[in-house]
Amino acid sequence: MRFSEFALTTLKEVPADAEIVSHKLMLRAGLVRRLSSGLFTWMPLGLRVLRKVENVVREEMDRAGALELLMPAVQPAELWVESGRWDKYGPLLLRMQDRHSREFCFGPTHEEVITDVARSELRSYKQLPVNYYQIQTKFRDEIRPRFGVMRSREFIMKDAYSFDIDQDGLQKSYDRMHAAYTAIFERLGLKFRVVDADSGEIGGSRSQEFHVLADSGEDAIAYCDEDHYASNVETAATSKPDVDRADATEDLEKFPTPGVKTIEDLCELLGVGAAQTVKTLVVEGTDGPVALILRGDHELNAVKAQKLAGVASPLTMADPSTIWKATGANPGSLGPVGMTLPVYFDHAVAALSDFTCGANEDGFHYKGVNFERDLPDPETVDLRNVVIGDPTPGGKGTLSIARGIEVGHIFQLGTQYSEAMNATVQASDGQNIVMEMGCYGIGITRIVGAAIEQNHDENGIVWPGPLAPFDVVLVAINMHRSDDVREAAEALYAELTEAGLDVLLDDRDARPGVKFADAELIGIPHRVVIGDRGIAKGELEYRHRRDTESRDLKREEVLNLLKESSIR
Ligand code: ATP
Ligand code: MG
Numbered sequence: 001m002r003f004s005e006f007a008l009t010t011l012k013e014v015p016a017d018a019e020i021v022s023h024k025l026m027l028r029a030g031l032v033r034r035l036s037s038g039l040f041t042w043m044p045l046g047l048r049v050l051r052k053v054e055n056v057v058r059e060e061m062d063r064a065g066a067l068e069l070l071m072p073a074v075q076p077a078e079l080w081v082e083s084g085r086w087d088k089y090g091p092l093l094l095r096m097q098d099r100h101s102r103e104f105c106f107g108p109t110h111e112e113v114i115t116d117v118a119r120s121e122l123r124s125y126k127q128l129p130v131n132y133y134q135i136q137t138k139f140r141d142e143i144r145p146r147f148g149v150m151r152s153r154e155f156i157m158k159d160a161y162s163f164d165i166d167q168d169g170l171q172k173s174y175d176r177m178h179a180a181y182t183a184i185f186e187r188l189g190l191k192f193r194v195v196d197a198d199s200g201e202i203g204g205s206r207s208q209e210f211h212v213l214a215d216s217g218e219d220a221i222a223y224c225d226e227d228h229y230a231s232n233v234e235t236a237a238t239s240k241p242d243v244d245r246a247d248a249t250e251d252l253e254k255f256p257t258p259g260v261k262t263i264e265d266l267c268e269l270l271g272v273g274a275a276q277t278v279k280t281l282v283v284e285g286t287d288g289p290v291a292l293i294l295r296g297d298h299e300l301n302a303v304k305a306q307k308l309a310g311v312a313s314p315l316t317m318a319d320p321s322t323i324w325k326a327t328g329a330n331p332g333s334l335g336p337v338g339m340t341l342p343v344y345f346d347h348a349v350a351a352l353s354d355f356t357c358g359a360n361e362d363g364f365h366y367k368g369v370n371f372e373r374d375l376p377d378p379e380t381v382d383l384r385n386v387v388i389g390d391p392t393p394g395g396k397g398t399l400s401i402a403r404g405i406e407v408g409h410i411f412q413l414g415t416q417y418s419e420a421m422n423a424t425v426q427a428s429d430g431q432n433i434v435m436e437m438g439c440y441g442i443g444i445t446r447i448v449g450a451a452i453e454q455n456h457d458e459n460g461i462v463w464p465g466p467l468a469p470f471d472v473v474l475v476a477i478n479m480h481r482s483d484d485v486r487e488a489a490e491a492l493y494a495e496l497t498e499a500g501l502d503v504l505l506d507d508r509d510a511r512p513g514v515k516f517a518d519a520e521l522i523g524i525p526h527r528v529v530i531g532d533r534g535i536a537k538g539e540l541e542y543r544h545r546r547d548t549e550s551r552d553l554k555r556e557e558v559l560n561l562l563k564e565s566s567i568r
Contacts, residue, residue, distance in 0.1 A: 001470070003506040008045055010518050020216045022452035023148035025461050029522045031448070038145030038153030045522065046448070048469035048502075050156070053447050054135055056187050056466060057158050064180040066131040066160050071113045073137055077103035079112035083420045090314075092140045106139040111417050111439060114161040118435065119423035125165045128425065128435070129173050133160035135444060150405065150449040151218070162438040165427065167414075170436040174206070174412050177440045181210050181408050184442070189464030190451060193404060195221050196231040198303045199411055206412040210442075211404025214453035221404045222386045224397040233401065234303040236386040237393050241351040250354045250368030252337075257365045261332035263296040266365065270356060273297070278349055278357040278369075280334035282323045282341065284312040289326050291334065291341040295348045298384040305383055308344055333358040337366055337375050346383035405450040406443070413437040461523030462545050465565065470504040472496060472562055473524040475516065477531035480509045489530045492540075492555075499563050520545070526565065528558055 011028045018024040026032050031046030042050055058068070077095070080086035094106040107113065114132055122130060135158045145153050162173035178194070185192045190212050197209040209232055211221055220233035231237075260266050263274050277296030282289050283305065290311050294300060306313035323331055326341055335357030336343060356367045371377045390399045415434045417423070424432040448467070455462045465471070474496075476489035493505045504524060506515045512529075519527050529541035529550070540558045543550035553561070 001502075001504050003504060003508050006044065006504075008043075008518075008522075010521055018148065020147050020150075020453065021456055022150065022216075022449040025452055025456060025521070026148055026449065029461060032149060034148075038142055038151075040149055040152060040154075040445075042445075045469050049448050049463075049467055050444065052467050052469075053188065053444050054156075054158075057184055057442055057444065058135065060180045060184045060187070061133050061158070061160065063183075064131070064176050066133045066180075068134060069117075069132050070134050070136060071107075071110055071117070073107050073139070074104050075107045075110075075113055077105065079116055079421070080105065083112050083115070083417055085112070092142065094139050094141050108138055108140040109157075109439075109441070110134070110136075110159055111161065111413070111437075112421070115417045115421045115423050115437070118161075118163050118418075119421060122163060122423075122425050122435070124426050125428060125433075129162060129164045129169050131160055131162040131173055131177075131438075133158060133440075147216075147218075148449055149445045152445065155446065156444040158442040158444055160440040162440070163418075163423075164436045164438075165425070165433065167436055170412055170414070170438055174410060174438050177410050177438065178208070181410065181440070181442070185210060185212075185407070187466060188447065188451065189466055190407075190447075191454060192407070193221060193223065193230055193402070195223070195404070196235055197409065198232065198235045205414055208410050209404075209406050210408035210410075212407050212447070212450040212454055213402055213404055214450065215403050216453050217403035217405040219404045219406055220385070221402045222390075222399045223402065224392045224399050226397040227392040227394045229392045229394060229397075229399075233385050234301065236399070238347055238382050238384060238386055238390060239393065240347045240380065242391070243351055245351055245371070246353045248353055248368075248370035248373055250370075252366060252368050252370070252374050254359050254364055254366050256363055257333075258363045260363075260365065266356065267296070270367070272356060276352070276355055278335065278352065278355050280336065280339070280358060282318040282326070282331065282334065284316040284318050284322075285310045285342070286312055289318045289322055289341055291336070291339055291343045292346075292383055293336050293343060293349050293378075294346045294384055295352065298346065298348060298387070301383060301385045304381075305344075308381065310342060311344075327360055329358070329360045329362050333362045333364065334360055335366060335369075336378075337369060343378075344383060345378035345380045347380040348384065350378055350380045405446065405453065407447050407450055408440075408442045410440045411438060413439055456523075459517070460521035463523040463525060465525050468523065468525050469502070470524050471501045471565070472526040472528060473504045473506060473519045475506045475512065475519060475527060475529045477512050477529060479507055479530075482532050484535050485530055485532060488535050492528070492530065495559065496562060499559075501562060526562055528562075 008030050010030050014024050015027045032040040096104050138157045139154050164170045192212050195209050197207045199207045222233050222236040223230040274297035279296050281292045302315040306315040353370050355369050359366050388401050418435045424434050427433045452461050476485050479485050496503045525545050527543045539552045541550045542553045542558050
């Protein structure tokens with residue numbers, strides 16, 4: 001490709017609405033342009049990257065024996081009614097009507113459609129296992145689209161669905177996808193981790209996520225390599241502390257705390273640490289509000305809480321007027337002593353003695369609170385997020401926490417959809433049995449943003465080789481004034497292209513500084529500078545995007561280096 005014919009517009013200024021580095025660089029490098037909230041156009045340069053991701057994914061899916069198909073993006077409501085998700089899925093689902101007032105949605109995922117395909121196509125156990133996949137546009141009406149293509153509303157997903165005769169078969173299909181995903185992210189040159197995960201809106205039992213590690217990641221990942229443990233913090237379990245509770249040393253005392261609304265206010269007033277206080281959060285329940293009691297320094301885990309009996313899902317904080325009506329106090333003054341609402345205590349709270357909490361009366365707290373004496377010894381549940389240093393569930397180590405971007409998710413669905421939609425095949429004994437399903441997603445568009453989060457410097461993107469829109473950029477200096485440079489550049493361009501490399505020839509009539517800056521911003525791995533001085537010596541100036549210095553190399557050396565690097 002010749003730069004002069006590529007219509008690429010790069011930006012010097014950092015766009016105001018972009019919060020994170022990948023979003024900024026994708027806009028500055030001209031990979032995408034925003035159409036509207038959560039909607040992006042993939043410009044020619046960006047589309048080259050997207051196609052590279054797709055190709056690696058497609059090759060590995062094919063290699064794993066999956067069969068590519070393409071389902072409609074628009075799906076009839078009846079299928080969603082059959083699976084029971086039409087009412088459950090909520091505002092993420094973009095619903096619409098056709099001219100006959102029939103209801104449809106724009107697919108956020110395709111379990112219903114594929115189950116409909118499978119129930120008509122698959123008749124006998126002899127046809128199984130089958131794994132169908134597609135690479136296709138999804139729409140989710142995200143409440144807060146942000147980070148550019150990483151959390152957009154329209155995005156491209158690779159979604160695959162396996163069908164097996166029994167759990168044993170499902171496990172094998174799942175393991176194959178685990179291996180294929182590992183191969184994909186390795187080939188793409190990304191640093192990633194596989195973690196245990198929550199199954200969310202999709203449902204099912206076992207699930208694992210693939211995370212690209214980056215500080216800007218929306219997810220927190222708890223891991224311990226010694227104990228071979230890794231889990232999304234959403235699902236990382238905590239257990240009862242392994243310590244005996246200390247004896248009470250203080251008397252229970254109610255004291256005025258005017259204006260104290262938060263744990264920080266309370267700690268400042270009393271000069272105690274948050275770990276010696278208890279906070280009470282009131283959430284909506286299926287039968288009226290429910291109180292959740294946590295140590296003051298711990299964070300509530302929504303995924304765990306919304307699975308508790310009597311707690312509404314998705315987790316919703318009760319509003320202050322509901323709380324006032326139910327307890328006679330405002331949030332900030334609540335506590336477990338004398339609490340009239342149904343209560344869940346987090347495990348860690350039960351280990352406290354002489355603690356401080358709200359008195360269920362505005363402007364008052366208790367201190368010196370002790371279990372058994374001031375309130376009954378509580379039953380406890382797992383309500384909080386793990387923190388650094390917590391023991392692993394296996395007990396062999398302690399947890400570290402890293403940030404990650406979820407780029408893939410694999411699930412064992414079991415018979416949830418096949419049962420609801422009656423997707424059966426005939427078994428060897430002639431009986432009809434419900435198929436076991438798995439589903440496997442990869443965020444194709446999100447990978448591009450995640451790769452940039454992990455690979456950039458102050459000058460721009462630093463593409464891992466397999467993702468780069470071009471393998472090499474040829475910067476021709478003064479090409480429009482020197483015939484020697486023009487000839488050398490054209491010959492190199494032809495030869496490298498012939499060798500199968502993706503070559504960008506910067507043939508613009510522009511200053512070298514402009515060309516260098518653009519080459520760095522768009523992140524091309526190899527840069528070769530062709531100028532009169534080098535030609536006279538039979539040399540070219542070579543630099544890898546990760547190098548700090550350029551090197552003068554013989555033409556042959558450059559050719560060999562580039563040809564070798566293209567053998568991936
Ligand atoms: P998240 O937790 O990030 O909202 P999810 O768990 O709802 O994602 P899945 O249903 O597991 O998403 O979808 C499979 C993959 O699709 C995800 O692993 C992610 O890479 C990608 N994906 C999901 N939502 C979006 C989005 N809004 N924008 C871009 N990619 C997305
Ligand atoms: Mg997911």
